[in-house]
Amino acid sequence: MLTVKSKPTIIPTYNLTGDLLSYLKCPLQYRYYNKAALPPSKPVQLWFGEFIHGVMEEAYVRWKEDPRYKKFPWDWKNEIREIEEMINDRLNARGLHAYKKVFCEYKEGFEHPGKCGKLGHPHKFLVSERTDLAINSWGQHLFPLIEEVEIDLKGTREMINYQKNSDRSKYYGISGVADVISSIKIRDSPHGNLIIHYLHENPEIQRIIDATDQEEFEILIDYKGSRRPSSTLDLEGKTTEWHHHEWQILTYAGLRAQNKNAKPVIAGIIFYLNELFPSNRDLLDFQVEVKNGSTDVLPTGRDLMNINKWKHNRKKSQRSDNILSGELRSKRSIRIIPITQEKILESFSHFDNVVKDIEKSVQSEIRGNIIPSCWDARFIEKTCTACDAKTFCPNKECMRYSPQVP
Numbered sequence: 001m002l003t004v005k006s007k008p009t010i011i012p013t014y015n016l017t018g019d020l021l022s023y024l025k026c027p028l029q030y031r032y033y034n035k036a037a038l039p040p041s042k043p044v045q046l047w048f049g050e051f052i053h054g055v056m057e058e059a060y061v062r063w064k065e066d067p068r069y070k071k072f073p074w075d076w077k078n079e080i081r082e083i084e085e086m087i088n089d090r091l092n093a094r095g096l097h098a099y100k101k102v103f104c105e106y107k108e109g110f111e112h113p114g115k116c117g118k119l120g121h122p123h124k125f126l127v128s129e130r131t132d133l134a135i136n137s138w139g140q141h142l143f144p145l146i147e148e149v150e151i152d153l154k155g156t157r158e159m160i161n162y163q164k165n166s167d168r169s170k171y172y173g174i175s176g177v178a179d180v181i182s183s184i185k186i187r188d189s190p191h192g193n194l195i196i197h198y199l200h201e202n203p204e205i206q207r208i209i210d211a212t213d214q215e216e217f218e219i220l221i222d223y224k225g226s227r228r229p230s231s232t233l234d235l236e237g238k239t240t241e242w243h244h245h246e247w248q249i250l251t252y253a254g255l256r257a258q259n260k261n262a263k264p265v266i267a268g269i270i271f272y273l274n275e276l277f278p279s280n281r282d283l284l285d286f287q288v289e290v291k292n293g294s295t296d297v298l299p300t301g302r303d304l305m306n307i308n309k310w311k312h313n314r315k316k317s318q319r320s321d322n323i324l325s326g327e328l329r330s331k332r333s334i335r336i337i338p339i340t341q342e343k344i345l346e347s348f349s350h351f352d353n354v355v356k357d358i359e360k361s362v363q364s365e366i367r368g369n370i371i372p373s374c375w376d377a378r379f380i381e382k383t384c385t386a387c388d389a390k391t392f393c394p395n396k397e398c399m400r401y402s403p404q405v406p
Helices: 016-025 027-035 044-065 076-093 126-145 194-201 203-210 241-257 280-292 301-309 326-333 341-366 381-385 396-400
Strands: 013-015 146-158 171-185 216-224 265-272 334-338
Touching (some): 013 016, 016 171, 016 241, 044 076, 044 126, 044 171, 076 126, 146 241, 146 341, 171 241, 171 341, 194 203, 194 334, 203 265, 203 334, 216 241, 241 265, 241 334, 241 341, 265 326, 326 334
Antiparallel strands (some): 265 334
């Protein structure tokens, strides 16, 4: 007797950064860029995010394999610049290019001013200041702790409030890539390591260590090519990037725990690498956060005095390392997140709800509704300013933007 072949089961898969975090910024922009695969006309943030990841990974490979790179600090022109050029060439081949005012793309010997408007390439612009500091500030502490890089993490979750007649699947896949996994013996760790020092200083992590007889632990590390976000809810009482980044790390930890060879994950670390050398806009945002107390790492003493009296001058910029001390910039660039099973379950729950919202929008579109009516349009100034859809976005806040000739 012949049987009827059952319909194929489609399990939608969502990436933590490419889907879930992107959706939380703006669902409508996510629909255009991710679901429709429409590339942004000016992918500056995408370029820098991938650039800094590539630079840190290549720097680690050289530190590991070449004895000449064991000693810090590294010289920018003779040791770091070669890495920058290699990673930039890779990104250019993919159609990703840097903004001319933040990175000098020309190699030594190029005899024309080019987009820089100057001779004597290469120039150490904003991005190069950050890569220099990222490697020389954190590389010497981070590289000795690294066990694996670029680790794929995957799992399957049940769709919450599953409805057989409306939902596409009873399950969904979730994936992500952890930049670094460090394996450490916390009680026998390297002396003088600043990362270990910060871990020991955190009372919640110390309680986690004291509650177990394990000797070896894992730390998940993620690089962010951005500044440290405000640590409070937004004006409407909604969660912000601060919370979303924590959910991301906790979800990574939950996915990592499903690997039978994994050691207990006690902490996640996010490096906000822009904080090592803030831009003028970063300083302006920090000044506002200091005044309203909406950031968790506040300045004191001379740093407090300098940021309060600092004035943004569009015509003349002042180096941020002359305004904020290296100690404060270093503290603001590292965020430590204790990992507990309770927090992991809570983060999974948050992303379950995000996936459910995405699926509702997908189903609405399948039923024939127009795109803007299916996907919410949220206004976040930084996100919207760089968005190609801002001039025809249904969000009323975007009416401030007028069409421009390409």
